[in-house]
Amino acid sequence: MSPQTPSATATGTPTPAAASAATIRTRDALIALGAAILALIALYAVFVDNGQLVSATGGYLHEFSHDGRHLFGAPCH
Amino acid sequence: MTVSTETPPYPLLPSLARGLAAGGLAGLVSGLFSLLLAEPLMDRAIRLEEKRAAAQEAQEHAAHGHGGGHSHAAEAEELFSRGTQHFGLVVTAVVVGLAVGVFFALAYALVHRASAFTERRWERSMALAGAGFLALSLLPGLRYPANPPGVGDGGTVSERQGLWIAALVIGVLGMLLAWQLAVRMRRHGSGAPARQLAAAGAVAGTLAVLWLLPDNPDPVPVPATLLWDFRVLSLAAHLVLWAALGVAFGLLRDGGQGTRKAPDAGQAQDAPDARV
Known part of the structure; x- marks a missing residue:
């Protein structure tokens, strides 16, 4: 992470430092996007899925999270 | 290159780790809270639903000589016992807590990206938790209140x-x-x-x-007192989740940030968030 930035400027090579700052930003944006997508999938699985997400699970996912759905106010059959 | 004078990138990874830890913890606390208080109500609601279904089936039998009664509670029992579903409640709450923790950390990073990660973290964390409770729990919960099993x-x-x-x-x-x-x-x-x-x-x-x-x-064919108690406990579970998330995100220390925090610890000494 950030440790690279000060060490790079101290040795007088600004280009790698600049590149790493931009790289860190891009990497962080990708990580943020990935984390948000994973979190949405998790929420979909427990709150919305009725067996469509992984067809092999049938109603198992739904029934396992059944009480949580009711409690947190998600629609249930 | 002018990039070296730019502000350092926001420490997203420690923030995300903090969000996951705080969210998982908050989900566990909320799940255990509901396991103790809400599960007895849900069990009662399911027993009532079974009784309703049985009565309906008996009526249909009497009327038509055959009944296709197919209750949702009986269907659920084919897959998992109530004990497994009790456990499922806690697991679901932890999964929800982890996911909410991710969005909490991302929202925190977006709203406060212009200032230091550690600045007024307790106040900001509690304020964001309050906003999250309003946006995702209280307001939607007032419009579409939670219903117990059987509805x-x-x-x-x-x-x-x-x-x-x-x-x-x-x-x-x-x-x-x-x-x-x-x-x-x-x-x-x-x-x-x-x-x-x-x-x-x-x-x-x-x-x-x-x-x-x-x-x-x-x-909603459920007795009014059962319905009211369930809805109050549902909102309470939401409140416990957001409160624990705000508290944990505001207090938890993480390796890198903890050492950087040391110089301005003079003010933090009397504050409780120097601990934990």
Whole structure:
């Protein structure tokens, strides 16, 4: 992470430092996007899925999270 | 290159780790809270549903000589026992906590990206938790209150899911509006009363917009006291989740940030967030 930035400027090579700052930003944006997508999938699985997400699970996912759905106010059959 | 004078990138990874840890912890606390208080109610609601289904089946038998009675409770029992579903409640709450923790950390990073990660973290964490509770729990929960098992028609489930997700989106948009109103009014020099009244107006407006959505189409054949107790406990579970998330995100220390925090620890010494 950030440790690279000060060490790079101290040795007088600004280009790698600049590149790493931009790289860190891009990497962080990708990580943020990935984390948000994973979190949405998790929420979909427990709150919305009725067996469509992984067809092999049938109603198992739904029934396992059944009480949580009711409690947190998600629609249930 | 001018990049070296730029502000350092926001420490997203420690923030995400903090969000996951705080969210998982909050989910566990909320799940255990509900396991103790709400599960006895859900068990009672399911027993009542079975009784209703049995009575209906007996009636159909008497009327037609054959009955296709097929209750949702009986169906559920084929897959998992109630004990497994009790455990499932806690697991579900932890999964929800982890996911909410991720969005909490991302929202925190977006809102406060211009200042240091550690700056006024307790106040900001609690404020964001309060906003999250309003946007995702209280406002949608007032429009579409939680229902105990035994309520909910399989035929309307996708319609209700659409309405519920719409209510969540409207809640989030309403809180974004309230926040932006307050930020812009502060920039224009408005005082705290005007800013806070405007934000409260935005929240009230959001509630009004939520009532433009159609009603939940399902009948609620559950005794009123059971329904009321369940809905209060449902909102309490939401409140426990957000409160624990705000507290944990505000207090948890993480390796890198903890050492950087040491120089300004003079002020933090008396503050409880220097611990944990």
